[in-house]
Amino acid sequence: MIGFVSDPHAAEAPLPSSVQVPQHVVYRHFAAETVVLNLQTGKYHGLNRTAGRMLELLDAESALDETATKLSNEYRRPREQVLGDLEAFCRDLLARKLIEPKPPRA
Amino acid sequence: MTAGRLERSAGWAEHAFGVQVESDVPVPGLVGGAPRTPRPVTSLTRVGVREIERAWEGASSTRVRDERHPDRSLLMAIDEDPERGYRIDTPGHGQWLVSPDGARVLAAFEYEPVWRWQLVLFAQVLPLVATLRGAELLHASAVAVDGSAYAFVAPSGTGKSSVSMHLVAQGAEFFADDALAVEIGSARVTAHPGGRLVNAHAHELAKLDEHARARLGPVIGTSTKLHLEPPSVRGPLPLAALYFLERRGHDPIAVNDDVDPTMFLANTFVLHVRTPDRMARQLSVCAGLARTVPTRRVRAPTDAEAPEVARFLLDRMERLA
Numbered sequence: 001m002i003g004f005v006s007d008p009h010a011a012e013a014p015l016p017s018s019v020q021v022p023q024h025v026v027y028r029h030f031a032a033e034t035v036v037l038n039l040q041t042g043k044y045h046g047l048n049r050t051a052g053r054m055l056e057l058l059d060a061e062s063a064l065d066e067t068a069t070k071l072s073n074e075y076r077r078p079r080e081q082v083l084g085d086l087e088a089f090c091r092d093l094l095a096r097k098l099i100e101p102k103p104p105r106a
Numbered sequence: 107m108t109a110g111r112l113e114r115s116a117g118w119a120e121h122a123f124g125v126q127v128e129s130d131v132p133v134p135g136l137v138g139g140a141p142r143t144p145r146p147v148t149s150l151t152r153v154g155v156r157e158i159e160r161a162w163e164g165a166s167s168t169r170v171r172d173e174r175h176p177d178r179s180l181l182m183a184i185d186e187d188p189e190r191g192y193r194i195d196t197p198g199h200g201q202w203l204v205s206p207d208g209a210r211v212l213a214a215f216e217y218e219p220v221w222r223w224q225l226v227l228f229a230q231v232l233p234l235v236a237t238l239r240g241a242e243l244l245h246a247s248a249v250a251v252d253g254s255a256y257a258f259v260a261p262s263g264t265g266k267s268s269v270s271m272h273l274v275a276q277g278a279e280f281f282a283d284d285a286l287a288v289e290i291g292s293a294r295v296t297a298h299p300g301g302r303l304v305n306a307h308a309h310e311l312a313k314l315d316e317h318a319r320a321r322l323g324p325v326i327g328t329s330t331k332l333h334l335e336p337p338s339v340r341g342p343l344p345l346a347a348l349y350f351l352e353r354r355g356h357d358p359i360a361v362n363d364d365v366d367p368t369m370f371l372a373n374t375f376v377l378h379v380r381t382p383d384r385m386a387r388q389l390s391v392c393a394g395l396a397r398t399v400p401t402r403r404v405r406a407p408t409d410a411e412a413p414e415v416a417r418f419l420l421d422r423m424e425r426l427a
Binding site: 024028029030032035039044 | 370
């Protein structure tokens, strides 16, 4: 389900429970993939269809747990498996600075 | 108004690339009448070179484009200054100063022949203005068939302009050459006509009979190519299809829908404007095109003649229309 080649070093850092897509990152869906653009670096990144859907749900939900539940229902896969894939995906996105931890509400 | 003869007048308001241009001199090749777009007007004022140089004095500019002839003499330079805008220097074809918002163009060019500054106006200046005014441009040519625009993208040197010319000769209407302005709506993509200038190789023109040749309009100048001013559609049209042309191998012309996002992103225009807003807009427009407009990859053999490729495309366009 993962759209990137995983960064082996990214697995060690703790994951935030909620994330957000920063303002300087925009993404658009094409027919079979999603293109993500970091406006600060000018770099484009491509996500397969599933990864594009993951990003879209993360953007809407923020919390990884809720996103995993929705994906599990949508794709009819075991939630634990989906959560594992989602966490690996988030580590890659964090490493590429395409998402950031969402600050808790004051 | 005669092509090639400039006269002072009260003002002209015509358009190309979705930009309404008001100028103090006639600009042959623009499309008459308002472009039916909410975009503001851009003024074009003919001045002397000294005025542009004065306006640029003290600029802390960056050269964003530098193209040279084989002998290293300057072909074109574009400099950008955040406050003054863009200065486009095309020796022998004029010097231009475009304001940062695209609202004002100062133009310094030799009186005659008209086509020499028309080339730069339609290939560089107005596409830049349109981009600064919020439009998005593709590096594409286009023709109109039965009230719809059909665009085709091809790498430089693969015969895009020749194919475009033969499409017009075979019955399509000229719409744009080399730069195409598009707008993404909720349900469709709208394309805006470009400047009415076709640059054709003499040997391609020689393949046409008199009737086909007449469809391309008069020859208004000669350089390494013949420069023609074709009639054009009068306003924007829905974009019905987009073809990515490529030349490869020796198999017959074939079509497939194997189009990926990089092909759209690689064929945008006015690459030297790279503000965050513009880059985000480019991405949105490319995604909108991919979602809304039928796109096809057309592979032609390396030795296919332009009229043959044009005939193939026109057949497809007529079937879609």
